[in-house]
Structures are given as C-alpha cells and as structure tokens.
Amino acid sequence: MVNDAATLPASLPGHAWIEGRAEAIELRLLGPVGVDEDRWRAVVFGGGDWREDTDERPAPPRLELGTNLVLAGGLGARVLERASASPRLIELAFDRAGASLYAALYSAGRPIQYSHLEQPEELWSFQTVFAGRPWAAEMPSAGRALSASLLGKLRAKGVLVERLTHAAGLSATGDPELDAQLPLPERYDIPARTVAAITAARARGARIIAVGTTVVRALEGAALEHGDGVLRPGPGETALVVTAATQLRVVDALLTGMHAPSESHYRLLRAFLPEALLERAWDAALGAGYRSHEFGDLALLVPG
Incomplete structure (x- = not known):
C-alpha cells in the first residue's frame, strides 16, 4: 500500500x-x-x-x-x-x-530542503513514481525507492500495489513544544478500490504492508473514524498518533525509512516491534553504515 x-x-x-x-x-x-x-x-x-x-x-x-x-x-x-x-x-x-x-x-515556491544534504534538490527529486495530487508538505519518502521497474517485478510475483493519498506533514517545526505534538492532523483520501483490495487480501490471509508511516496513519486513522474499527473509503482527516499502545487493525507490516529514536516517526515504529528490538536494529544499522534521514535506507518491520 x-x-x-x-x-x-x-x-x-x-x-x-x-x-x-x-x-x-x-x-x-x-x-x-x-x-x-x-x-x-x-x-x-x-x-x-x-x-x-x-x-x-x-x-x-x-x-x-x-x-x-x-x-x-x-x-x-x-x-x-x-x-x-x-x-x-x-x-x-x-x-x-x-x-x-x-x-x-x-x-x-521550493520544496522543503534538509540541512544534511550537500546542495539543494529540485522538486522532482522529492517525488515518487506514483505521485499524483500535490498534497504532501514533505515527501512520503519510503516510496522513493520503489521504481517503476521494481513495481513491475512485484506485480509479476503476484504482489498487489494499491494506493491512497495522505497529506504527509512536516518532520520538524523548530519549536520543541510543537515538535512534541507531531504529527499534526492531516487529511487523507482512501479509494473504494483500495478498501476492496484490503478486504479481499484479509479474506485470503495475505499481509497488508504499508509503504511509509503516512500509510499507517491514514489506514489506522480511517478505521477508527466511526468507532467500530471498520475501514471505509472516502476522504477524512486524522489526528491519530500511533504509539506502542496502538492496536493495529489494518496494517500488518511496514516498509519505512531509518528513523532515529529522537524523531516523532520513531514512536510509530513501536506499534510494530518492541522497543529493545528497535534499539538493537537501529544500532546495527548505524554500525553497518546504513543512512538515515529522508533520502536514507529502508527497513521492513514485520511483527512476530
């Protein structure tokens, strides 16, 4: 997804x-x-x-x-x-x-830039190959590694690639108190086709893998919108902050960038893996030279 x-x-x-x-x-x-x-x-x-x-x-x-x-x-x-x-x-x-x-x-306007880069990047550098509506303040960067060729190979192996739109927000605001409240409420739109694909995948025992934390937030926030945990199609806005205490109702696994423990995204990762395991994985990734930040490497988190 x-x-x-x-x-x-x-x-x-x-x-x-x-x-x-x-x-x-x-x-x-x-x-x-x-x-x-x-x-x-x-x-x-x-x-x-x-x-x-x-x-x-x-x-x-x-x-x-x-x-x-x-x-x-x-x-x-x-x-x-x-x-x-x-x-x-x-x-x-x-x-x-x-x-x-x-x-x-x-x-x-210019795309939001990052101080860890050596030079400013053009807007096209911050787009995925499946980018559509201009909704994201910052790039949903977990999808950046999914080239058209790779998507084709996944589909050839029977992997369904479905989509939703979520207005990915800012990763930092310069205000520590406001940073502590990230992510802020963000809008999403989930197509009926996507909900139907998730329902069918559940029926045959397949896993729902979210590409990026924004997908997790959209799907889990939408499932909670009506209070019954049932995912429905359509637009909405979610204020959900996913943590270790969050019960995941839709998503089974997460493909995500390498997020440091100090980042707001890291809290969401605790919904998938125990804190001690996340810490060991982070230390091992740094020791092996993996890159963090928006243009860094990826990790696949699969509970259990």
Whole structure:
C-alpha cells in the first residue's frame, strides 16, 4: 500500500510587515484547511535558509491576526488565525485562489530542503513514481525507492500495489513544544478500490504492508473514524498518533525509512516491534553504515 501524494513546493521565503518593518520569514505550508482551499495552514520560521539546522533557525516574529505577508514571486497572504499550540502554527488566506494560486506556488515556491544534504534538490527529486495530487508538505519518502521497474517485478510475483493519498506533514517545526505534538492532523483520501483490495487480501490471509508511516496513519486513522474499527473509503482527516499502545487493525507490516529514536516517526515504529528490538536494529544499522534521514535506507518491520 503506497501513498501517492505528490510533494508540494511548500517552502516560501518572504517578509511579514510588522509596525512598518519588513521582518524576514519562511513559510512551510501544511496544506489547505477544508475542501474549499480558501484557508491554508502553515508553520512560520524566522530568517535564514535550509543550510541551518531547523532547531537552530532564528525564531519568527510574532504574527498577529491580520498581519500581511509578502512572499516569493509577489504572492501575498494575510494571517487569519494563530494556534494555541504554538505561535508558529498559523492559518492564512492567499491573495489568489485555484489555478492562479497553484501556478504561483509552483513558480516561486521550493520544496522543503534538509540541512544534511550537500546542495539543494529540485522538486522532482522529492517525488515518487506514483505521485499524483500535490498534497504532501514533505515527501512520503519510503516510496522513493520503489521504481517503476521494481513495481513491475512485484506485480509479476503476484504482489498487489494499491494506493491512497495522505497529506504527509512536516518532520520538524523548530519549536520543541510543537515538535512534541507531531504529527499534526492531516487529511487523507482512501479509494473504494483500495478498501476492496484490503478486504479481499484479509479474506485470503495475505499481509497488508504499508509503504511509509503516512500509510499507517491514514489506514489506522480511517478505521477508527466511526468507532467500530471498520475501514471505509472516502476522504477524512486524522489526528491519530500511533504509539506502542496502538492496536493495529489494518496494517500488518511496514516498509519505512531509518528513523532515529529522537524523531516523532520513531514512536510509530513501536506499534510494530518492541522497543529493545528497535534499539538493537537501529544500532546495527548505524554500525553497518546504513543512512538515515529522508533520502536514507529502508527497513521492513514485520511483527512476530
């Protein structure tokens, strides 16, 4: 099961006009709020760029409601709401909508970059071969290794590759308190075909393998939406945080990137394997030279 969300050019440098002064900021878009897309959710960073570690970036100026933002490419926005969880987390309205807005984003925006890389990457580097709707703030990176050739070989061996769309969010916000709440609520859309394939696989005793933690969150969050644990097709939004205490109702195994114990994604891995085993696997992977981070190596976690 793969996440076919395409990665947005979600990084927008610019300025906030505060008391007549232009204060440098960077917006990292999380995506629209609701189906009308007239409001967007974003995390605000202070001045600087991707070469600085997220946790070492300057704090952003405090953006009051109504603050005007001038972003890359002349794109304008206005702050509509500031979350109680952190002044960095805001909702805003852009000065354009629809195709005009997306044209501006793809013209002026950049994909979110990572300080461990030697040079900035282009947007195409952050896309999987099955990417579709531009929903992801950061790349659902576990799917990056699945080339068209490899997918073809899997299908030839009888492996069904089905998809859903999940708006993968940010891996870091620069605010330790907000980081502790990651992942934030994220939207998903599960096709009827995917639910039918999962039901059929269950009936014949086959395993459901999630490619990436976003797939786990979408499927398990959707199964809990109606309180009965039954997976249904359609769109939704999940606030589920998967931990060691989570009872997995849909997913049997996970193909995932190498996540360090300090990362929010690591908590989700505890739903699949005991803590002691995860620690041994992490230490062994580091000792063998495996790579972590967004463009790193992968691990297959199979409980039992």
